[in-house]
Structure formats: C-alpha cells, structure tokens
C-alpha cells in the first residue's frame with residue numbers, strides 16, 4: 001500500500017480546511033487503487049502553537065510568513081526577521097486599534113515553527129511514501145523547509161507540490177532552485193496527481209508526458225509552465241473529504257467552515273475560451289481555469305446536506321470565485337431546509353437581483369463577499385469589471401437591508417486611472433454609498449501573475465517588472481534573482497501612471513468615522529444603532545430618516561411616495577413612465593426623480609434610478625422583495 005500525505009502548511013487560515021486537499025484526497029481515494037491517502041492539516045497545529053493572535057497577524061501579511069520560513073531555510077538571513085515580524089504585528093494591531101499582541105515574540109515564534117517543522121518532517125519521513133504540499137497561502141518557503149527536512153531524513157520520499165502560487169513560470173523556477181521537489185502539479189490537481197500516483201504505485205518513474213505535471217524529466221520543455229489538465233465534469237467529482245481536518249479542529253473547538261465549490265472557473269472570465277486575455281476583470285489572476293463548469297443546484301444542496309450532517313457543522317462557505325449568474329434563486333430554495341439553520345458565506349457579484357439574494361438569505365446567507373471594486377462606472381469599465389456603480393449600490397443596499405455582512409473591497413490605482421474617475425468615486429461615496437456600511441478592504445492595484453495587465457503589461461503602461469524588493473530582505477540575492485515570486489514591483493510609463501487615489505482613502509475614512517459615530521451616539525443614548533438611511537412606510541406617506549451628517553427626516557406622500565417605492569429596486573425611466581402614466585407626465589416624473597437624487601436619497605445612472613433608503617427591519621425588506629419576486633415589481 002502506497003502511503004500519500006497531503007500537507008497544508010501555514011499560512012492558510014486555521015479556521016478553514018484546505019479545499020484543494022480535501023478534493024484531492026477524495027479523488028485519489030476513489031481513483032487510485034493501492035493507495036492510502038490522508039490530509040495533514042498542519043496549519044491548525046501551528047496556529048495552536050503560536051496562538052490565534054500571532055498566527056493571524058502573520059497570515060495577514062503576505063510576506064512575513066514567507067520570511068519566517070525562509071529564515072529557517074537560509075539561517076544567515078535570520079537577523080532581519082524580528083524587525084519584519086514586529087512590522088507585521090504592528091500593522092495588524094493598528095488595523096484593529098489595539099496594542100501589539102503580548103504573544104508576538106519573534107524568537108519564540110521562530111523556535112516554535114522550527115520545532116514543528118523538524119518534528120513533522122520526521123513523522124512524514126517515516127509515515128509517507130509520497131508527500132503532496134499545497135502552495136496557495138504564503139506557503140512557499142514553509143514547503144521548501146519541510147521538503148528539505150523530509151529528504152534529509154528519508155531521500156526515498158517522493159515530494160510533489162501544487163497550488164496557485166506555482167502557476168506559469170513560478171513552478172519551473174522553484175523546481176530548478178530546490179532539488180528536493182520531485183514534481184509540481186500545475187492547474188487543477190485531480191488528473192495529473194492521479195496519473196503520477198498510478199505510476200509511482202506501480203514502481204515506475206513519474207510520467208513526463210502528462211499534462212499539468214512538471215517532472216525532472218520534462219522541466220526543460222516547459223520553462224513557462226506545463227499545459228493544464230482540467231476535470232471535464234465537475235458534477236462527477238466526489239464529495240470533498242474533510243475528515244482529517246475535522247479530526248484536528250474539532251477537539252480544539254475551532255469554529256471551522258465547510259468549504260465547498262459549486263463550480264470551477266469564473267463565468268465572467270472568457271479569456272481561456274477565447275484566447276483574449278482581456279475578456280475578464282483585467283486585474284484578476286484568481287481564475288487559472290480555461291472553462292467555467294458548475295454543478296447543478298440540486299447536487300450542491302445534496303452535498304451541503306451530506307457535509308453538514310457528517311460534521312455536525314452548519315457553517316458553510318460556497319467558495320466559488322464568482323457565484324453563478326443564473327439559478328441563484330433555485331440554489332437558495334434548494335439549500336433552505338425547514339428546521340435547519342445554516343450559516344452561509346458566498347461570493348456575490350453586483351448584478352445579483354435582490355430577490356435572488358433574498359432566496360440565499362432565506363437559506364442562511366450571513367456573509368456575502370462582493371466584488372465591488374469601485375464606485376465610478378468609468379473606472380469599473382476601465383478594469384473590465386462588467387458591473388456599474390448603480391449595480392454595486394443595489395447589492396450593498398440589499399445586503400444592508402437583510403443585515404448580511406459584506407466586507408467588500410475597493411481597488412485603487414489601476415493603471416491609467418484618471419483624476420476624474422477618482423473624483424466620481426469620491427462623490428458617489430460621499431453623496432450616496434455612505435447609506436451603507438463602509439468597505440472592509442482597500443486594495444491598491446497589484447500586478448498579479450497571469451492577469452491581463454501582467455500578460456499585456458506594455459498595453460497598460462507597465463514596465464521594469466521584477467520580484468518585489470522586500471524579498472531581498474530575507475532571501476539570498478541569487479535565489480531572489482532566479483525565482484519567479486508572486487509579489488512584484490514595477491514602474492509606470494507616463495500613460496500608465498494612475499491618478500492620486502488619496503481622496504478616495506480620505507472618503508473611506510470619513511465613511512468609517514460616520515458609521516462609528518452613528519453607532520456610538522445611539523449606544524450612548526440607549527438606543528439600538530439605526531441604519532444610516534432608512535425608510536418607514538406609513539401607508540399613505542413614506543418617512544425617510546437620514547442619519548448621515550446632520551440627522552434629518554423627509555416625508556414623501558402621493559406620487560412622490562409611489563415613485564420612491566417603485567425605485568426600491570432599480571428602474572429605468574421608461575419603466576417609470578409606463579407605471580405612472582396618468583399620475584405624472586414625463587416632465588413631472590423627471591422633476592420628482594431629480595429632486596430625490598439632489599436630496600441624496602436616490603441614485604441615478606444614465607436612465608436608471610435606485611432609491612437608496614433601506615427598510616428599517618430585515619423582515620420588512622424580505623416581505624417587499626417577496627412581493628417583487630411574485631409580481632416582478634414592488635407595487636402592491
């Protein structure tokens with residue numbers, strides 16, 4: 001029996017299992033005879049040793065975790081680590097408004113991960129014939145260290161790496177630099193790993209001709225990476241196996257989340273199927289797949305039910321890169337089970353209709369990760385996001401109404417962005433978006449490997465692309481020069497130089513402070529914190545309470561109330577003209593809409609209108625959305 005250990009090293013969040021390794025374990029168990037496969041969730045073990053606060057601070061800094069393990073691979077560079085760590089801890093603490101954590105002792109942390117890696121390498125050298133290492137979450141140098149120590153203890157162990165940090169030329173560069181790596185899987189792992197393990201189990205050499213697999217025999221043929229090998233039918237993939245993670249996490253009372261993909265790829269990304277790198281969000285490199293493949297909603301619901309029951313765990317993340325564009329309501333309906341309370345997290349994209357979000361909320365949606373990225377439609381078009389500012393506002397509004405957590409992010413500094421786009425973003429925030437909770441993250445544009453901007457860098461005014469200089473702080477210069485690393489530095493040509501995005505950072509700070517002040521004032525006065533902009537429908541009048549800036553109330557009656565209610569979901573002017581024919585002619589309708597927009601309680605984009613105030617309670621919003629679902633309108 002060939003023993004296969006699939007290992008997840010730090011710095012994956014300790015509250016989640018490795019979805020990739022859970023899927024691979026299930027696939028290997030089903031497809032490779034004579035093979036005993038297990039997942040080793042070592043990120044949980046290390047998080048336990050370091051303490052949650054220190055682990056999280058390192059995990060949040062994209063280079064601190066790599067630097068720590070690199071310091072054990074290259075001990076001569078170890079002297080710089082305390083400073084790097086203190087910076088990471090200070091940044092994390094500042095984000096939370098806290099002093100640095102008491103358990104953030106750099107030398108203690110180094111000793112702890114050193115001892116863990118030594119002990120783990122010894123156990124794997126004795127217990128595994130093949131070790132698979134996942135490199136997706138700042139795990140590159142943890143994997144180098146572990147590979148080196150396993151080989152030192154038992155050179156006969158076959159070591160194969162996989163994961164998104166090894167895409168393209170990165171995989172070959174790591175294989176060349178570190179002879180301990182016997183093979184690298186590139187792209188989806190199931191088929192290449194199966195082929196490899198079948199050969200190894202038969203006592204044969206690794207295959208040099210299988211797609212998706214770099215070996216010592218074919219490395220020179222694929223300097224830019226091997227062609228990938230994707231699963232044809234995602235519905236035929238077995239249920240991911242989280243048993244090993246659960247066995248590690250449950251005794252520690254870790255509130256972990258079942259991590260399930262309902263699809264592979266991104267439906268908006270058509271770069272793989274068309275060969276045009278620009279047919280997707282131009283900054284994005286998250287999707288390595290050529291094709292989008294989704295499981296039927298019925299199957300997703302059955303898989304969720306099976307996993308929730310197996311692990312007695314109602315916390316589920318549907319971890320698609322971008323949730324399906326159609327069939328969301330069906331998915332929600334199928335996931336909703338009487339008597340069961342799921343805690344669902346889902347990646348949602350602007351454009352999702354309120355009634356679809358409602359169906360997911362009824363199934364237990366508590367946190368939505370929404371790809372908002374911007375509040376200027378011109379800027380969103382520049383990034384080929386495929387969404388508009390009014391769609392973003394409608395999604396924020398729906399989440400706010402249903403009290404769905406929404407730690408959305410904004411992307412600043414995209415190449416070529418203009419001062420006009422910054423000004424439009426700031427105006428939309430200050431005048432309208434502040435009706436909803438502020439963003440969770442501001443991401444300055446990053447040149448990610450394999451994104452359209454990376455592939456066509458000259459088109460975007462980008463030049464002198466190189467590894468980020470921070471790597472040189474903890475890696476030897478020669479290794480730094482040879483490796484293809486995930487974080488890069490670059491220069492802009494005059495055409496690519498983005499505008500100054502400081503005004504947007506300032507606007508988001510004001511936004512945050514405004515919401516904190518609304519909350520603090522209410523708590524001080526013994527009231528439940530109100531929504532920043534909410535409506536109450538009094539039957540023949542509608543009252544809007546606006547707590548942004550100076551608190552004020554607006555009362556709308558007659559056709560004003562009716563128009564506002566009609567636009568609680570986005571409507572075109574043509575829709576409204578037809579709906580209010582007889583009650584208000586086009587000129588009167590324009591006058592009403594313009595006034596509501598000027599009052600900052602409605603948003604207009606081109607010929608579309610959205611009332612911004614949220615229902616005062618989620619059940620009121622849900623009833624309204626249900627009526628809309630039945631009638632295709634908010635009337636009634």
Ligand code: SF4
Nearest residue numbers: 266280281284321322
């Ligand atoms: S950002 Fe999201 S929607 Fe855009 S291409 Fe990437 S995965 Fe797809």
